[in-house]
Structures are given as C-alpha cells and as structure tokens.
Amino acid sequence: MGKLEYAPAPESRAVVDLQASYGLFIGGEFVEGQGGSTFTTISPATEEVLAEVTEGSAADVDRAVRAARAAYRGMWGRMSGADRGKYLFRIARIMQERARELAVLETLDNGKPIKESRDVDVPLAAAHFFYHAGWADKLGYAGLGPSPRPVGVVGQVIPWNFPLLMLAWKIAPALACGNTVVLKPAETTPLTALLFAEICQQADLPAGVVNIVTGAGATGQALVEHPGIDKVAFTGSTSVGRQIARSIAGTRKRATLELGGKAANIVYDDAPIDQAVEGIVTGIFFNQGHVCCAGSRLLVQESVADEVVRRLKRRLETLRVGDPLDKNTDLGAINSAAQLERIRELTDIGEREGAERWSPACDLPSRGFWFPPTVFTGVAQAHTIAQQEVFGPVLSVLTFRTPQEAVAKANNTPYGLSAGVWSEKGSLILWTADQLRAGVVWANTFNRFDPTSPFGGYKESGYGREGGRHGLEGYVTTGGHP
C-alpha cells in the first residue's frame, strides 16, 4: 500500500475581499502615490495577479515621515502609556477577530501553507500586540534604566517570509514605547500590511502613528536615508543590513538589524531520534525554509548519522507539497521567481562541488514557483551550501565526532542567529548552548517563537533583539551616558 492519500481540503478564499489597486496608508488614510508608478503582487502558487500596489516614491516617503513626525509631536507623544496600551489591545483584538481573513490573504500573497499562516503567523502577530499592549504603561519596570522615553519616528523595513508577523514584531514594540512608524512591507508581500492599515482605522488609531508605504528596494532606501527618522528597524538580508549600517554611519540614527543565518542543528548520539527527525524537518522545511533562523546545517554525530539520514528521508517522503490553501499542505510555494532562481543556482553549485543531492519523489504544480524538499549529504564545511544562506527547503548534512567538534563547526560561520541541540543529557545541552555564538538556542525543539522571548543574532546576523523585555531596548532612550 502506498502512502495515505488525502482528498483536497482547500480553505475558502471568500473571506478575503481584494481590491483591484491599493494606495499608500499615510496620515490615517489611503492616498495615491505621488510618483505615479505601481507594481503588481501575485500569488506565487499560481502566478495569478492579486492586486496593483503603489510604488512609494521619495516624495511619498517624505510625506509619510512628516505624518509620523506630526503624530509623534502631537497626540501620540503626549498620550499616557495606559492609553497607548488600550490602542494596542484594540489592534490585538481586531487581529484575532479577523484572523481567518489575514491568514488566507497571507497565504495567497506569500505562498506559505494555510496551516502555518492560520496557526503560527497570525496568532503570533496578534499575541505580539497583546503582549506589548501590556508593556505600554509598565516601561518603568522593564529594567531599561530610569524614565525610558521613546526614540521618535522609526523607519521599518520588513521581509517577505513572515509579512504580518514581521510587521507585528516591528510595530507593536515601537508603539508600546511611544514611537510612531513608517513601515515598508516587502515588494512581493504587501497585502496583509495594507489590511493591517485598515485594522488601524477600525481601532481609531490616531492618524500618522502608523504609516505604510509599499514599494521595492528604492522605497526602502529612501526611508532608511530620510533625515527625518530617528531609528531604522530592518529585517532582511545581511548584505542590505550592511548597507543600512553604512548609510546611517555618522548620523544620530539608531538601528536594529535582524539579518541572515546559517543555523546549525546539532544532533548528539543520545538524542531521541524520532523527535530529532521531526525537529530537523520543522527546522528547515517550515515555511519552505524561508526562515532566517532555519536549521539549514544538520550536524549529526557520526555514530548515528546513517540512521538519522535514513529516517529523515523516510519522513520527507510523506511531506505534502502543493496548493498552499489546502489545509493538508506541508510545503507551499517559493515566494518569487527570483528566489526560486537563487535556490536553483545554489543547489546546482552544491552538486557541482561534490555533495550528494536527494529529494523525495513529488509532483510539483506546473504553474507557480516550486522547489522540492532537498537534502545534501556528504557536505564539507568549505562547500558553498554549508556557508551561504539558501533561504529555501534545502538541508546540508555534516557530521562530527565530539561535542567540541560540533561546536567548532557550528560556530564556523559569519552568522549567529540561532542553533538547535538534540540530546537527552541536560548538562550537555547547556554546555553546548554556552559555547554557541548564536542569539537563540533551541534544545530538543526548533523554530519556537513567542512574544515574550527575545529574538535576534550574534555576529553578522545583526544586532538588537525583538520580543520580550529585551526587545523594548531598541525603542527607548534612557538617561545616563549615551
């Protein structure tokens, strides 16, 4: 008997009300762009055009920054923390109320499986607002220093892999701490940010506190380089993060940067193998591997390597790749043609450099952007696929003999965002966690996120933390020496 067959279980699109075209959200209302140019956003699963979106010009960015400044100088800047909190509670509640709509829209625009947008992205985004709502009138307790004050106007640029969740990570703490924001969503996934703008309207959020300017790289650059912002918050690639760090050098702008990663997922020989295999799968195939903290390097102890790889391949045979709106889908579409091209390029290099490539048999849809789950074995540290971030469903398997070797290999990367450790021995897990130069270490689990838990990287994975008490630091100034 073959593997179990599933009947199609598509989530209805009826809950989403798409407009033909969208303006920019500036000063509390949707306005037309001043540059006159637009672009389309498509469903990566079908290449269907979903809507036309405004390409924000430098003039639009300027208008948005002015609106944010006016709101900061006006009502929002003078508002009590308790009242700011009430607005954030309202936003959290409306996000919960409109959760299904947000989830379907996210899946349409991004290509991720509906079960992930429904069960992870949207609930976490709402929870992020709920958590930070509570902080708004408690900042004095956060241990940040005496009388924490807002930074001012924050320019925020977010990626396409978790569009709404990254928006929540950026906007919730900024507003809780009393800042106002101009946010640029990613070029390929602007729709949930525009729906969020509507949620701000339903919450009666004062005009100008949140401004959403859609566009591509140039729009983001105009925002980052605008002299009217006090801080940049960016999530995206290390190369763009480096450009941002350069561009704000010599100014008084602050920055928090959440960049790329090449996480090691270390499996010791005493690990619970079945549990570890599930963790490896979650670690690299969650969200098609479009995850900066993905466990893209599996480091497995030599004595169990064959068994782990055998069981991993068996497990991958059961993954369901296809229609992101189907509730049984495990792997959705690659977000864009450009990203698909990059994944193909890097995996071809992987093969050329001598690693052994394997994918389960799976039928990929003929339209849209698709890539099968892929495992490379026999990977050496010098291989490109062990060094560069693929940002796709591609796992590189390396082996080690001793804990010291595992740690040395894990740390042998310019990145330092996250890591995983699998073992039944608590002391070994904690020793390993101590040695790892990474901002988040998951033990016997992977890809866990929570609004209370700080997230962010060491080294070239960026600086600053998002979430938790520590995430507030990036959005306040306090007394004392600078």
Added chain:
Amino acid sequence: MSTPTTARTPARRPDSRLDVRKTYKLYIGGAFPRSESGRSYAVHSAPAARRAPRFLANAAQGSRKDVRDAVVAARGAFAGWAGATAYNRGQVLYRVAEVMEGRAEQLAAEVADAEGLTPARAQVVVSAAVDRWVWYAGWTDKLAQVLGGLNPVAGPYFDLSAPEPTGVVGILAPQGSTLLGLVSVIAPAICSGNTVVVATSEARPLPAVTLAECLATSDVPGGVVNLVTGRSVELAPTLASHRDINAIDLAGAADAVGVAWGDLEAAAADNLKRVLRPAGTGPAAVEPDWDDDPGLTRVRAFLETKTVWHPKGR
C-alpha cells in the same frame, strides 16, 4: 345583557415601569448559591447629600461553612489556573475588563448607592476599576521577566529563579471602596495564578456580586474567584485560620466591625500563611487611596520564588 367593561390598566410612563429586582447571592465555584445557612441581611445605601439611607437588597449572609466550601472550590481551580499560560490568563483578565466596560452603567449605579457618590463620581470610579483590570491583565506575561532571572552562580550551573503563585489567597476586601478597592485586591492576586476567596465589604456588598457576574461571563474558570458576602467578624477569622489557605490579604480589616487584624495575623501563623497587612501605622488600620498607582506590592505579596539548578558540562 350589558356590555362587560374591561378593566383598563392605566398606561404607565416608561420610567415608572415596575422593576424586576435582582437577588444578590454568593459566588462559589462559578455558581451563585445562597448561603448554606439560609441567612440574609439587609443592605442599605450610604447616606449622600441629604438623602437618607434606603433599603437596597437582602444580601446572603455567608457562613463559616460557605467560606470552607469556597476554599474547596479555590483549591480545585488552582492547578488549572496556575498551569494556564500567562498569555491565556492575560487574555481572560482583559476579557473581564471588556465585560465590565459593557456593564459600566449598572456598576456605577451600584457603586453610587453603596458609597454615596454622585453619578459622575461613580462613573469615574468604575472607569478606574476597568483600567485597573487592564493594568493587571498586562502583567501576567511580564512578571517572570521582571521578577525572575538567571543567577550568575560561581560554578558550572544553569541557575534560574522564577515566580510562582503561592496558592489559595484569602482576601478581606476593603470595607469602603466597593469596586475599585475590590478589583485592586483581587486582580493582583489572580494575575499570577493564585485563586482567591474574598470576604466582601460587610455593609456594601452589592457591587461585588455584580463583579462576580462579570467574572462568570468572562471565561474566568469557576473557582478562581469566590466571593462571600456577610459579617466580617464571622468570615475573617475563618479565612485567617483555614489550613488550606496559603496567604491572606487583610486590606479590609480597616473599619471592619469586630475585627482586629493582629488577631487575624496571629491565627494565620498556624500554617504560616503569607500575610499582607492592612495599610496604616501601628495597630491602626486605614483603607488606602485606591486611586494611587498600585505598583507591584500586592502582586509580589502572593508569589513564591522557585530556583532551579542544572549542571552544565560534556
């Protein structure tokens, strides 16, 4: 045969409709029982601006047995409430604020009667009470981060201290402030995961019963909050001496008839209850100004700190 005359009911003006009055009962384990003792006592409005006190309702006069039943309910609810995620507790407590806001008019009318306030002042008090729930709802998932942390011990150990709720808390509710004061003693105890048994204001118990109705319709699990109306002199010593209560808040000892807080504290020593003394200096107990910034004192009073050690090494 003469035409029968129909008895005509005089048309009433809308404001003269005969009202349907509420029975004020206890709140134990999520239900609203009368006192097992069958007793009740008359509750009157507070005198206000030349208005003489008037009869409001017969409140249930809770007994020692009612308190003991309430403790059983509170103990039964403790594992689930303390074990719920902090996020979940925050959502539930925020929901209480939402429901109170919807009932603001009723609460304000009852507070005005109970405390002898003008309608305008009573509305301010109710708003402050709602906002206080919101303040504590926001604390549930922050307490561990503010009050706990990693201890840098001088050795290869992971060493983490985190707060945990102390258990069942007995609360002698403020005698004067019937809603803001009441909320200000209940919310800090339950936000961290404690469950509570509350002896309400003796002379002014009615807003507490309406608060119970808000709790009962807010996803707060039955037994997390239990409210017993009645005579402080009967209820307070039962709370103080009960062996299955872990801590006691004596805020309401101020102006409680026949109650000396020192005696209650002494009784509480039998099983080493944590005691939160009433405000005031020396033996005098005074009711604090509930409008003040609450801080974290009342939350801290009902927390334990648990420290976990684990070795690190290959």
